[in-house]
Amino acid sequence: MALRHFFLVIMVVSLWAFNNVAVKWGLQELPPLFLTLMRFVVVAIILVPFCRISRSQLRFLLPLAFTFGFMHFSLLFVGMSFTDAGTGAIVxxxxxxxxxxxAMAILKERLSPIQLxxxxxxxxxxxVLTGSPTIxxxxxLxxxxxSACGWAxxxxIVKTSPPIKPLTLTAWISFLAIPIVGSASWIMESHQLYALSHAGWHGWFGILYSAICSSILAYSVWYWLLRKYNVNLIMPYSLLTPVLSVIMGVLVLGDSMNSFKIFGALLVIAGTAIAVINLRNLRMHARFPRLRLRRHK
Structure with missing residues (x-):
């Protein structure tokens, strides 16, 4: 991997990690569901005018608006309003x-004993994390x-759907999730517009950073890198996100550290790494770097 591309990878995972800090700042001034709603509104305003979809794609985007827009993002923001940035990122x-x-149970994909x-x-x-006072x-929990199940x-759904460009996916999930998350916020929260009108820089930073830096900028660069390099070379770097989230939470927000949190984080990250990293492919790329670079020119 070229050095400049390595720094781009680190930039992306850092943007994602700092998003947890930005969300925690936003939650100081805005209700969690309403903060999620405003994130989707900003993303939709910026991207939807430039992204077209077909009717066949729409039938997959509608359930994604619930599983990804509501289950993953909304429940993540709700959960993070009760715990710290690092713990939320780890879980x-x-x-x-x-x-x-x-995928093994529904799509009949095989998993090796090492992956299991x-x-x-x-x-x-x-x-282990259940013993942490941060939960x-x-x-x-x-x-x-x-929230994690919503992402899964x-x-x-994406695996079984027709091809959809990544930014188009982001745009229309955001747009279609607006009525779902908006209804949930209207039913379960109150004084949202008052909170928005009185929000300081923390609240607006949480909205704009989450929408522009985390959703649009970071994912655009990430997908560009995935087009240049093998997935097995790029994906392991995403495991740095919860690690950096814990560090940033401690340094920026003053989050606490304890043995449960540290050991639980190590188990989650190490186990995920064992499950997703194809060591055979990584060894092949390390032995034949020139061959890989020529293939992606």
């Missing part, structure tokens, strides 16, 4: 092994796990 990382288990071991290790990390109640189910 939601379980979306990857959960997606692999669902990695999934078991990552799930054991959640058991104040069992239902907070359940909300975050439902969304991956299965």
């Amino acid at each position: 939601v990382q379980l979306g990857t092994p959960i997606a692999m288990l669902l 071991l990695g999934i078991a290790i990552s799930l054991s990390g959640v058991v 104040p109640a069992w239902w907070v 359940l909300i975050l796990l439902c 189910i969304s991956n299965l």
Whole structure:
């Protein structure tokens, strides 16, 4: 990988990690569901005018608006209003092994014994995290796990859907999720417009950073890198996101550290790495770097 592209990868995972800090700032001034709604509104305003879809794509985008827009993002923001940035990022990382288990059960994809071991290790990390004081109640952990399941189910829907350009996917999921998340905010929250009109820079930074930097900028660069390099070379870097989220949460927000959080995070991240990283392909790329570079020119 070219050095400039390596720095782009680090930039992307850092943008995603800092998004958890930005969301925590936004939650200081805005209700979680309403903050999610405003994120989707900004993304839709920027992207939808430039992204077209077909009727066949729409039938897959509608369920994604619920599983990804509401289940993943809305429940993530709700869960993070009760816990710290790092803990939220760690638990939601379980979306990857959960997606692999669902693919095995529903799509009949095969998993090797090593992958199953990695999934078991990552799930054991959640058991450890239950002892952390950063998770104040069992239902907070359940909300975050439902968010991870929303991400996992969304991956299965995308796998079975016709090809949709990544930014088009982002644009229309945001647009179609607006009435779903808006209705939930209207039913479960109050004084949203008052909170928005009185929001300071924390609230607006949370909205704009989450929409523009995390959703549009970071994903645009990430998908561009995936077109240039093999997935097995790029995807392992995404595991840095929860690690950086924990570090940024401690440094920027003053989040606490404890043994449960540290050990649980290590189990989740290490187990996910074992489950998703194709070591054979990585060794091949390390032995034949010139061949790989020529293939992607």
